[in-house]
Amino acid sequence: MSDVRFEPLDLDRHLELLHAWVTHxxxxxxxxxxxxxxxVRAEYAKIAADPHHHALIGTVDGTPAFLMEHYDPAHSELAGHLVHTEGYVGMHVLVAPPADGAEPVPGFTDVVFAAVMQHLFDDPDVTRVVVEPDARNEAIRAKNVAAGFVELGEVALSTKTAMLSTCGREAFAASRLGGRHVTV
Incomplete structure:
Protein backbone atom coordinates (compact mmCIF):
# COMPACT_ATOMS: atom_id res chain seq x y z
CA MET A 1 0.00 0.00 0.00
CA SER A 2 1.25 3.47 -0.87
CA ASP A 3 0.46 6.82 0.68
CA VAL A 4 -0.68 9.10 -2.17
CA ARG A 5 -1.32 12.80 -1.55
CA PHE A 6 -2.45 15.70 -3.71
CA GLU A 7 -1.49 19.36 -3.36
CA PRO A 8 -2.10 22.37 -5.58
CA LEU A 9 0.68 23.01 -8.08
CA ASP A 10 2.90 25.82 -6.78
CA LEU A 11 4.87 27.24 -9.70
CA ASP A 12 7.45 28.82 -7.41
CA ARG A 13 8.17 25.46 -5.78
CA HIS A 14 7.42 22.95 -8.55
CA LEU A 15 8.44 24.67 -11.80
CA GLU A 16 11.82 22.98 -12.36
CA LEU A 17 10.38 19.57 -11.53
CA LEU A 18 7.33 20.13 -13.73
CA HIS A 19 9.52 21.31 -16.62
CA ALA A 20 11.65 18.16 -16.36
CA TRP A 21 8.55 15.97 -16.38
CA VAL A 22 6.64 17.56 -19.29
CA THR A 23 9.71 17.84 -21.56
CA HIS A 24 10.99 14.31 -20.89
CA VAL A 40 5.93 25.83 -18.88
CA ARG A 41 5.48 28.66 -16.37
CA ALA A 42 3.23 30.54 -18.82
CA GLU A 43 1.11 27.46 -19.60
CA TYR A 44 0.56 26.56 -15.95
CA ALA A 45 -0.02 30.19 -14.97
CA LYS A 46 -2.93 30.14 -17.47
CA ILE A 47 -4.28 27.00 -15.81
CA ALA A 48 -3.91 28.59 -12.36
CA ALA A 49 -5.91 31.60 -13.55
CA ASP A 50 -8.70 29.45 -15.04
CA PRO A 51 -11.49 28.76 -12.52
CA HIS A 52 -12.49 25.64 -14.51
CA HIS A 53 -9.04 23.99 -14.70
CA HIS A 54 -6.79 22.90 -11.82
CA ALA A 55 -3.32 21.38 -11.62
CA LEU A 56 -2.15 19.26 -8.68
CA ILE A 57 1.16 17.65 -7.81
CA GLY A 58 0.84 14.15 -6.47
CA THR A 59 3.24 12.61 -4.02
CA VAL A 60 3.74 8.93 -3.32
CA ASP A 61 5.18 8.15 0.08
CA GLY A 62 6.22 11.81 0.37
CA THR A 63 8.01 12.09 -2.98
CA PRO A 64 6.61 14.17 -5.88
CA ALA A 65 5.62 11.56 -8.45
CA PHE A 66 2.91 12.82 -10.78
CA LEU A 67 0.94 15.73 -12.18
CA MET A 68 -2.84 15.58 -12.24
CA GLU A 69 -5.10 18.11 -13.89
CA HIS A 70 -8.85 18.18 -13.59
CA TYR A 71 -11.18 20.46 -15.49
CA ASP A 72 -14.80 21.13 -16.33
CA PRO A 73 -15.36 19.69 -19.83
CA ALA A 74 -18.24 22.13 -20.40
CA HIS A 75 -15.62 24.91 -20.34
CA SER A 76 -13.09 23.17 -22.55
CA GLU A 77 -12.54 22.18 -26.14
CA LEU A 78 -14.63 19.06 -25.41
CA ALA A 79 -17.83 21.08 -24.86
CA GLY A 80 -19.10 20.38 -28.37
CA HIS A 81 -18.27 16.68 -28.19
CA LEU A 82 -20.18 15.59 -25.07
CA VAL A 83 -23.95 15.26 -24.92
CA HIS A 84 -24.17 15.60 -21.14
CA THR A 85 -21.63 17.21 -18.83
CA GLU A 86 -23.46 17.68 -15.49
CA GLY A 87 -21.29 15.90 -12.94
CA TYR A 88 -18.54 15.23 -15.48
CA VAL A 89 -14.91 16.08 -14.75
CA GLY A 90 -12.08 16.00 -17.26
CA MET A 91 -8.73 14.58 -16.20
CA HIS A 92 -5.12 14.48 -17.35
CA VAL A 93 -2.40 12.56 -15.52
CA LEU A 94 1.36 12.49 -16.08
CA VAL A 95 3.43 10.03 -14.07
CA ALA A 96 6.96 11.31 -13.51
CA PRO A 97 9.67 9.47 -15.41
CA PRO A 98 11.98 7.35 -13.25
CA ALA A 99 14.93 9.22 -11.75
CA ASP A 100 18.12 9.08 -13.83
CA GLY A 101 19.26 5.51 -14.15
CA ALA A 102 16.37 4.08 -12.11
CA GLU A 103 14.21 1.30 -13.44
CA PRO A 104 10.43 1.83 -13.54
CA VAL A 105 8.66 0.30 -10.54
CA PRO A 106 6.21 -2.40 -11.71
CA GLY A 107 2.62 -1.43 -10.89
CA PHE A 108 3.52 2.16 -9.95
CA THR A 109 1.39 3.74 -12.68
CA ASP A 110 -1.56 1.56 -11.61
CA VAL A 111 -1.24 2.90 -8.05
CA VAL A 112 -1.12 6.50 -9.27
CA PHE A 113 -3.98 6.07 -11.72
CA ALA A 114 -6.19 4.36 -9.15
CA ALA A 115 -5.45 7.13 -6.62
CA VAL A 116 -6.30 9.84 -9.17
CA MET A 117 -9.63 8.20 -10.00
CA GLN A 118 -10.41 7.65 -6.32
CA HIS A 119 -9.56 11.30 -5.60
CA LEU A 120 -11.92 12.51 -8.35
CA PHE A 121 -14.76 10.22 -7.26
CA ASP A 122 -14.31 11.33 -3.63
CA ASP A 123 -16.23 14.42 -4.77
CA PRO A 124 -19.90 13.33 -4.52
CA ASP A 125 -20.84 15.71 -7.35
CA VAL A 126 -18.62 13.82 -9.82
CA THR A 127 -20.56 11.18 -11.74
CA ARG A 128 -18.22 10.55 -14.66
CA VAL A 129 -14.56 11.15 -15.53
CA VAL A 130 -13.71 12.19 -19.08
CA VAL A 131 -10.34 11.74 -20.79
CA GLU A 132 -9.17 12.63 -24.28
CA PRO A 133 -5.73 11.10 -24.86
CA ASP A 134 -4.01 11.28 -28.20
CA ALA A 135 -5.54 8.41 -30.19
CA ARG A 136 -2.02 7.11 -30.96
CA ASN A 137 -1.15 6.75 -27.25
CA GLU A 138 -1.92 3.05 -26.91
CA ALA A 139 -0.34 2.75 -23.44
CA ILE A 140 -2.61 5.31 -21.76
CA ARG A 141 -5.62 4.09 -23.70
CA ALA A 142 -5.01 0.59 -22.29
CA LYS A 143 -4.59 2.07 -18.78
CA ASN A 144 -7.88 3.95 -19.22
CA VAL A 145 -9.70 0.75 -20.21
CA ALA A 146 -8.17 -1.03 -17.19
CA ALA A 147 -9.72 1.72 -15.02
CA GLY A 148 -13.19 1.17 -16.52
CA PHE A 149 -13.22 3.80 -19.26
CA VAL A 150 -15.30 3.21 -22.38
CA GLU A 151 -13.87 4.61 -25.60
CA LEU A 152 -16.58 6.63 -27.34
CA GLY A 153 -14.62 7.42 -30.49
CA GLU A 154 -12.10 9.76 -32.01
CA VAL A 155 -12.62 13.51 -31.94
CA ALA A 156 -10.60 16.18 -33.71
CA LEU A 157 -9.19 18.68 -31.22
CA SER A 158 -6.97 21.66 -31.97
CA THR A 159 -3.64 19.85 -31.42
CA LYS A 160 -4.51 16.16 -31.81
CA THR A 161 -6.96 13.49 -32.76
CA ALA A 162 -8.18 12.32 -29.36
CA MET A 163 -9.90 9.17 -28.18
CA LEU A 164 -12.81 10.52 -26.16
CA SER A 165 -13.50 8.16 -23.26
CA THR A 166 -15.64 8.25 -20.13
CA CYS A 167 -15.82 6.29 -16.90
CA GLY A 168 -18.62 6.23 -14.36
CA ARG A 169 -18.20 5.61 -10.64
CA GLU A 170 -19.54 2.03 -10.87
CA ALA A 171 -17.40 1.13 -13.88
CA PHE A 172 -14.29 2.30 -12.05
CA ALA A 173 -15.23 0.38 -8.89
CA ALA A 174 -15.69 -2.79 -10.96
CA SER A 175 -12.45 -2.33 -12.94
CA ARG A 176 -9.08 -3.94 -12.35
CA LEU A 177 -7.69 -0.63 -11.05
CA GLY A 178 -10.80 0.21 -9.03
CA GLY A 179 -10.15 -2.73 -6.76
CA ARG A 180 -6.78 -1.33 -5.59
CA HIS A 181 -6.66 0.08 -2.09
CA VAL A 182 -4.58 3.23 -1.96
CA THR A 183 -4.33 5.57 1.00
CA VAL A 184 -5.31 9.00 -0.32
Whole structure:
Protein backbone atom coordinates (compact mmCIF):
# COMPACT_ATOMS: atom_id res chain seq x y z
CA MET A 1 0.00 0.00 0.00
CA SER A 2 1.25 3.47 -0.87
CA ASP A 3 0.46 6.82 0.68
CA VAL A 4 -0.68 9.10 -2.17
CA ARG A 5 -1.32 12.80 -1.55
CA PHE A 6 -2.45 15.70 -3.71
CA GLU A 7 -1.49 19.36 -3.36
CA PRO A 8 -2.10 22.37 -5.58
CA LEU A 9 0.68 23.01 -8.08
CA ASP A 10 2.90 25.82 -6.78
CA LEU A 11 4.87 27.24 -9.70
CA ASP A 12 7.45 28.82 -7.41
CA ARG A 13 8.17 25.46 -5.78
CA HIS A 14 7.42 22.95 -8.55
CA LEU A 15 8.44 24.67 -11.80
CA GLU A 16 11.82 22.98 -12.36
CA LEU A 17 10.38 19.57 -11.53
CA LEU A 18 7.33 20.13 -13.73
CA HIS A 19 9.52 21.31 -16.62
CA ALA A 20 11.65 18.16 -16.36
CA TRP A 21 8.55 15.97 -16.38
CA VAL A 22 6.64 17.56 -19.29
CA THR A 23 9.71 17.84 -21.56
CA HIS A 24 10.99 14.31 -20.89
CA UNK A 25 11.04 12.07 -24.00
CA UNK A 26 8.51 9.70 -22.34
CA UNK A 27 6.07 12.63 -22.11
CA UNK A 28 5.80 13.17 -25.86
CA UNK A 29 1.98 13.14 -25.78
CA UNK A 30 2.01 16.02 -23.28
CA UNK A 31 2.95 18.16 -26.34
CA UNK A 32 5.64 20.21 -24.55
CA UNK A 33 8.84 18.53 -25.78
CA UNK A 34 10.58 21.75 -26.81
CA UNK A 35 9.15 23.96 -24.08
CA UNK A 36 11.42 26.25 -22.10
CA UNK A 37 11.01 26.77 -18.37
CA UNK A 38 9.29 30.08 -19.19
CA UNK A 39 6.92 28.30 -21.60
CA VAL A 40 5.93 25.83 -18.88
CA ARG A 41 5.48 28.66 -16.37
CA ALA A 42 3.23 30.54 -18.82
CA GLU A 43 1.11 27.46 -19.60
CA TYR A 44 0.56 26.56 -15.95
CA ALA A 45 -0.02 30.19 -14.97
CA LYS A 46 -2.93 30.14 -17.47
CA ILE A 47 -4.28 27.00 -15.81
CA ALA A 48 -3.91 28.59 -12.36
CA ALA A 49 -5.91 31.60 -13.55
CA ASP A 50 -8.70 29.45 -15.04
CA PRO A 51 -11.49 28.76 -12.52
CA HIS A 52 -12.49 25.64 -14.51
CA HIS A 53 -9.04 23.99 -14.70
CA HIS A 54 -6.79 22.90 -11.82
CA ALA A 55 -3.32 21.38 -11.62
CA LEU A 56 -2.15 19.26 -8.68
CA ILE A 57 1.16 17.65 -7.81
CA GLY A 58 0.84 14.15 -6.47
CA THR A 59 3.24 12.61 -4.02
CA VAL A 60 3.74 8.93 -3.32
CA ASP A 61 5.18 8.15 0.08
CA GLY A 62 6.22 11.81 0.37
CA THR A 63 8.01 12.09 -2.98
CA PRO A 64 6.61 14.17 -5.88
CA ALA A 65 5.62 11.56 -8.45
CA PHE A 66 2.91 12.82 -10.78
CA LEU A 67 0.94 15.73 -12.18
CA MET A 68 -2.84 15.58 -12.24
CA GLU A 69 -5.10 18.11 -13.89
CA HIS A 70 -8.85 18.18 -13.59
CA TYR A 71 -11.18 20.46 -15.49
CA ASP A 72 -14.80 21.13 -16.33
CA PRO A 73 -15.36 19.69 -19.83
CA ALA A 74 -18.24 22.13 -20.40
CA HIS A 75 -15.62 24.91 -20.34
CA SER A 76 -13.09 23.17 -22.55
CA GLU A 77 -12.54 22.18 -26.14
CA LEU A 78 -14.63 19.06 -25.41
CA ALA A 79 -17.83 21.08 -24.86
CA GLY A 80 -19.10 20.38 -28.37
CA HIS A 81 -18.27 16.68 -28.19
CA LEU A 82 -20.18 15.59 -25.07
CA VAL A 83 -23.95 15.26 -24.92
CA HIS A 84 -24.17 15.60 -21.14
CA THR A 85 -21.63 17.21 -18.83
CA GLU A 86 -23.46 17.68 -15.49
CA GLY A 87 -21.29 15.90 -12.94
CA TYR A 88 -18.54 15.23 -15.48
CA VAL A 89 -14.91 16.08 -14.75
CA GLY A 90 -12.08 16.00 -17.26
CA MET A 91 -8.73 14.58 -16.20
CA HIS A 92 -5.12 14.48 -17.35
CA VAL A 93 -2.40 12.56 -15.52
CA LEU A 94 1.36 12.49 -16.08
CA VAL A 95 3.43 10.03 -14.07
CA ALA A 96 6.96 11.31 -13.51
CA PRO A 97 9.67 9.47 -15.41
CA PRO A 98 11.98 7.35 -13.25
CA ALA A 99 14.93 9.22 -11.75
CA ASP A 100 18.12 9.08 -13.83
CA GLY A 101 19.26 5.51 -14.15
CA ALA A 102 16.37 4.08 -12.11
CA GLU A 103 14.21 1.30 -13.44
CA PRO A 104 10.43 1.83 -13.54
CA VAL A 105 8.66 0.30 -10.54
CA PRO A 106 6.21 -2.40 -11.71
CA GLY A 107 2.62 -1.43 -10.89
CA PHE A 108 3.52 2.16 -9.95
CA THR A 109 1.39 3.74 -12.68
CA ASP A 110 -1.56 1.56 -11.61
CA VAL A 111 -1.24 2.90 -8.05
CA VAL A 112 -1.12 6.50 -9.27
CA PHE A 113 -3.98 6.07 -11.72
CA ALA A 114 -6.19 4.36 -9.15
CA ALA A 115 -5.45 7.13 -6.62
CA VAL A 116 -6.30 9.84 -9.17
CA MET A 117 -9.63 8.20 -10.00
CA GLN A 118 -10.41 7.65 -6.32
CA HIS A 119 -9.56 11.30 -5.60
CA LEU A 120 -11.92 12.51 -8.35
CA PHE A 121 -14.76 10.22 -7.26
CA ASP A 122 -14.31 11.33 -3.63
CA ASP A 123 -16.23 14.42 -4.77
CA PRO A 124 -19.90 13.33 -4.52
CA ASP A 125 -20.84 15.71 -7.35
CA VAL A 126 -18.62 13.82 -9.82
CA THR A 127 -20.56 11.18 -11.74
CA ARG A 128 -18.22 10.55 -14.66
CA VAL A 129 -14.56 11.15 -15.53
CA VAL A 130 -13.71 12.19 -19.08
CA VAL A 131 -10.34 11.74 -20.79
CA GLU A 132 -9.17 12.63 -24.28
CA PRO A 133 -5.73 11.10 -24.86
CA ASP A 134 -4.01 11.28 -28.20
CA ALA A 135 -5.54 8.41 -30.19
CA ARG A 136 -2.02 7.11 -30.96
CA ASN A 137 -1.15 6.75 -27.25
CA GLU A 138 -1.92 3.05 -26.91
CA ALA A 139 -0.34 2.75 -23.44
CA ILE A 140 -2.61 5.31 -21.76
CA ARG A 141 -5.62 4.09 -23.70
CA ALA A 142 -5.01 0.59 -22.29
CA LYS A 143 -4.59 2.07 -18.78
CA ASN A 144 -7.88 3.95 -19.22
CA VAL A 145 -9.70 0.75 -20.21
CA ALA A 146 -8.17 -1.03 -17.19
CA ALA A 147 -9.72 1.72 -15.02
CA GLY A 148 -13.19 1.17 -16.52
CA PHE A 149 -13.22 3.80 -19.26
CA VAL A 150 -15.30 3.21 -22.38
CA GLU A 151 -13.87 4.61 -25.60
CA LEU A 152 -16.58 6.63 -27.34
CA GLY A 153 -14.62 7.42 -30.49
CA GLU A 154 -12.10 9.76 -32.01
CA VAL A 155 -12.62 13.51 -31.94
CA ALA A 156 -10.60 16.18 -33.71
CA LEU A 157 -9.19 18.68 -31.22
CA SER A 158 -6.97 21.66 -31.97
CA THR A 159 -3.64 19.85 -31.42
CA LYS A 160 -4.51 16.16 -31.81
CA THR A 161 -6.96 13.49 -32.76
CA ALA A 162 -8.18 12.32 -29.36
CA MET A 163 -9.90 9.17 -28.18
CA LEU A 164 -12.81 10.52 -26.16
CA SER A 165 -13.50 8.16 -23.26
CA THR A 166 -15.64 8.25 -20.13
CA CYS A 167 -15.82 6.29 -16.90
CA GLY A 168 -18.62 6.23 -14.36
CA ARG A 169 -18.20 5.61 -10.64
CA GLU A 170 -19.54 2.03 -10.87
CA ALA A 171 -17.40 1.13 -13.88
CA PHE A 172 -14.29 2.30 -12.05
CA ALA A 173 -15.23 0.38 -8.89
CA ALA A 174 -15.69 -2.79 -10.96
CA SER A 175 -12.45 -2.33 -12.94
CA ARG A 176 -9.08 -3.94 -12.35
CA LEU A 177 -7.69 -0.63 -11.05
CA GLY A 178 -10.80 0.21 -9.03
CA GLY A 179 -10.15 -2.73 -6.76
CA ARG A 180 -6.78 -1.33 -5.59
CA HIS A 181 -6.66 0.08 -2.09
CA VAL A 182 -4.58 3.23 -1.96
CA THR A 183 -4.33 5.57 1.00
CA VAL A 184 -5.31 9.00 -0.32
Missing amino acids: PRSVYWEMQGASVDD
